[in-house]
Amino acid sequence: MARAATTSDAFNAVAEPRRREILLLLVAREMPVGDIVAALRLDQPSVSKHLRVLRDVDLVRVRRNGRHKLYSTNANAIRPLHEWTAIFERYWKHQLDRVKQRAEARMKQSPHLNLNPDAKEKP
Amino acid sequence: MARAATTSDAFNAVAEPRRREILLLLVAREMPVGDIVAALRLDQPSVSKHLRVLRDVDLVRVRRNGRHKLYSTNANAIRPLHEWTAIFERYWKHQLDRVKQRAEARMKQSPHLNLNPDAKEKP
């Protein structure tokens, strides 16, 4: 099996950095394709293709205005990502960095050993 | 150019559903590869390869214990994803769903039209 399609879900769609930039750009205000092209300095077909992917997973919405198409980010579609990452919040909050943990373990063992000899004491 | 490598960053790494499952499994407690294989019913080489990717972007850490290798999720590496998605939080919070918006627009126009005729009034 190959990698899952970029259009299979929001996780795959936002894996592409350019698409994340587009989402950030379009969440503040809706915008025609041409403005995105100018803002991100990509060429137009590239932007259209990224928008296609984002549209397929409902991360952006379009509406027509004259000959322009106004795209906007559908923030709601990002919620599942936010909620998935939130599961890990409690862990990074109370989980010390390994380096720190090891340092503390060492300190417990031999509290007199100064681990940061360059540190200057405050007068 | 092809798609960015799965090992290029956390966004690409977690795009794969199996890897997300592994991360959830390993955040509660560290675990040898064999236990992951059993829990997720994948075959061992597949798990090892996913772990390789996760390790490359520091989403998991390993330590050896006898002939076992104990893997655990490094929750801190998920933080950037959480923070990126958090940018959109204010938007989905105050942004009504389009369907609702249109419904409200209609109500403003002709407030007597009942959009939900099946709704029962509370006595």
Added chain:
DNA sequence: TTGACATATTCCCATATAAGCATATGATTT
């Protein structure tokens, strides 16, 4: 209708999977 503007799609190509299977590496025990 014709032309000009705005956006979308198609084709080509280099690259990267993820799964399945076989095999290699590492560590432990006898």
Added chain:
DNA sequence: AAATCATATGCTTATATGGGAATATGTCAA
């Protein structure tokens, strides 16, 4: 050292990119 348990890597294959260039579609204006 040999056997065994645990994990990692190598190889093949089907599939999916993303960018570039060319072209198609759609909309408005004269």
